[in-house]
Amino acid sequence: MVIQILLLVLLFNGAISNDPLNFLNEKQKQNLEKLDFRKLSDNTQRFIRDVTLHGNATAHWCCNIPTSKTIMETHSQLMYVTKMADRVTYTSCGFLWLSSCSRHHYSYYASPLYRTTYNTKTINISCPDEHLVCCKGYVLVAEHCLPLSEIPAIKHDLINLHNAGILG
Structure with a gap:
């Protein structure tokens, strides 16, 4: 035992x-x-x-x-976007110049814009x-x-x- x-x-x-x-x-x-x-x-x-x-x-x-380490990569890019501006003027028109007529003046311009992309990357x-x-x-x-x-x-x-x- x-x-x-x-x-x-x-x-x-x-x-x-x-x-x-x-x-x-x-x-x-x-x-x-x-x-x-x-x-x-x-x-x-x-x-x-x-x-x-x-x-x-x-x-x-x-x-x-x-x-391993995760890092954030950023990339910014300058872009130009075409925009339109509408300027309206009013003038007298019609019979005896009693009416009002509108006249549109269109102008185009390039507006700067930044676009940023983000990517994660793992490095050893x-x-x-x-x-x-x-x-x-x-x-x-x-x-x-x-x-x-x-x-x-x-x-x-x-x-x-x-x-x-x-x-x-």
Whole structure:
């Protein structure tokens, strides 16, 4: 019965903790992130080189700020619109000049008009170095992003670093 409870507790703890670095505290994890690559064992260095150089070595880096920016472009154009002015004058006309007649004088002129168009444009910007982080599912080890699934392969070496006090 006691063994069953112990196994149940171990399984429950394993289900809760998906962090392969759960044996390190936050400060030690930060020290591991910034650790000099040369302080790692030869086996770990070789492993990191193999993992990061397999495929695209930069694909595991993400930016924790937006890398696109929306800008508004405006374009104004001067146009001339032809307008007409109608000037009416009245003169006496008809029998004995007793009636009033209107006379229209049309004149045309060009009136300036500005037409502005607005367009939004999305541009990509590069991520500042201080905002580069490992993508989800990766962890930073000696300034290299490694898949969390690969950490068990070097966990023994990381425990040795931890026990030697190198990680603080």
